Amino acid sequence: MTRQSERNSRFSRREFLAATGGLGVAGLAGCTQDNPSGDATDEPTEAGSDGSGSGGDGGSDGLSGDISIAGSSTVFPLASAMAERFEEQHSDVSISLQSTGSGGGFANYFCTGQTDFNNASRPIQPEEEEQCGGNDVEPVELKVATDALTVIVNNDNDFLGDGLTVEQLNEIWSAESPPETWADVNSEWPDEPLELYGPSDASGTYDYFHETVIGEEGGHRQDYSPTEQDRTIIQGVAGSEYAMGYLGFAYYSQNQDTVQAVPIKDGEGDYVEPSLDTALSGEYTPLSRPLFTYPKVSALEEEHIAEFARFWIENSTSESIVADEVGYVPLSEDERDEMLEKIDSAVGGSA
CATH class of the missing domain: 3.40.190.10 (Periplasmic binding protein-like II)
Incomplete structure (x- = not known):
């Protein structure tokens, strides 16, 4: 079995469901998306309620740029749900997603400096941290749900x-x-x-x-x-x-x-x-088990990437997104606040 990554998920989850015509599992065999979730039905929490984050004006707030994410197939549907919502609010931000497996994402993409985030369904391993360090990639561990x-x-x-x-x-x-x-x-x-x-x-x-x-x-x-x-x-x-x-x-x-x-x-x-x-x-x-995403500190220096990280964590307590739509246990408010502090510390430390 080769460690072949899926192609970038550049079409939305709504488009994905439309393209498959609502088919069941067997009908999805020809698609490369690894996404079980349904259509988005709820409004997201606005990230950065202190004025630093997401409004509903598309790209009018000045956020723009690309964000690249690889890693866990387990975290993929949650990342997809958050990415779609963020892009809806920030039309000048483009997010690409790959489902490569946690280890495949760390070894082949994140720790080599090619991606901004790596999703993982288990904590980063010492050998992965060593590989990241050798390429000046400093990961920030963010818990996003429980599976x-x-x-x-x-x-x-x-x-x-x-x-x-x-x-x-x-x-x-x-x-x-x-x-x-x-x-x-x-x-x-x-x-x-x-x-x-x-x-x-x-x-x-x-x-x-x-x-x-x-x-x-x-x-x-x-x-x-x-x-x-x-x-x-x-x-x-x-x-x-x-x-x-x-x-x-x-x-x-x-x-x-x-x-x-x-x-x-x-x-x-x-x-x-x-x-x-x-x-x-x-x-x-x-x-x-806990589920994670790992942004790299250098990526968080870019405003649109830091805002997406905050947006994801702000919405990680959402029952409607995390539990009802995707199928995981949301974070508690205390866990959310702890993860937001990690992001702020990383951004402040790299300034």
């Missing part, structure tokens, strides 16, 4: 009962003596081959699942179908009765009629379904 990483199976799967334990997930996905059939995991399950779909190793979702389910000392099995496009995981699982996959909650939430989510049991606890509520409460362990 409930979701394990999915085919709608005809009726043998899992209450769900899966973390131990069973480990057994299924571990490279050490991986089971070949469902019956190898539980003798009461069908003696049918496991058909597995998941993100490639360029993905932060892969990294997070590897760390929390398999463990840092273990290896992720490689005899599965890896992809950087989450809709391909949906398609694969929907097309086979004995398939399983994992991906970000937003993609599942937009395809709940196509596949089913698997409740997960961690230790001695109960089986817990992935949802915004269980991710927020902390019940859905260990698969609830």
Whole structure:
């Protein structure tokens, strides 16, 4: 599997839906956008309520320029929603988005100085920070939402009962003596081959699942179908009765009629379904996780980029955008204020 990035997302989410004619998952196979979300239906909060930010006058406030963003496919739909709204308010600002995977974005775009932001579904790694430092790229970590990483199976799967334990997930996905059939995991399950779909190793979702389910000392099995496009995981699982996959909650939430989510049991606890509520409460362990975007300090020196960063964080508490439209848990007001302080500190420190 090559780490091939998607083409720039230069048409809006409305145009994307119009182009696909409202088709379901199968109808999206020929598109390179990795965006499960629907049309925008709400008005955004104005960034920079202190007068520094976004009004509704298009480009009349003087903001102009390009913004380039790569990275996580999980964060992509949220970034897309924020970018569309910002461009609507600032017609002279052009935002390009690529879904490359967290690691692919850091290694190939952000840390080489080619992009202004990198989205990530896990924290930046020490080796990535070292690569960035070698190219005079200083990242600023901004939390933008919380995700409930979701394990999915085919709608005809009726043998899992209450769900899966973390131990069973480990057994299924571990490279050490991986089971070949469902019956190898539980003798009461069908003696049918496991058909597995998941993100490639360029993905932060892969990294997070590897760390929390398999463990840092273990290896992720490689005899599965890896992809950087989450809709391909949906398609694969929907097309086979004995398939399983994992991906970000937003993609599942937009395809709940196509596949089913698997409740997960961690230790001695109960089986817990992935949802915004269980991710927020902390019940859905260990698969609830923070999502990030990383602007570089030098990019924040440009007013239109700093204003977009503020705009995104200002709207990160929006239930209608983050939860209802995209499918993630919004930030709390305290988290929002902390992230805004990070932006202001970076801008002030680079002045």
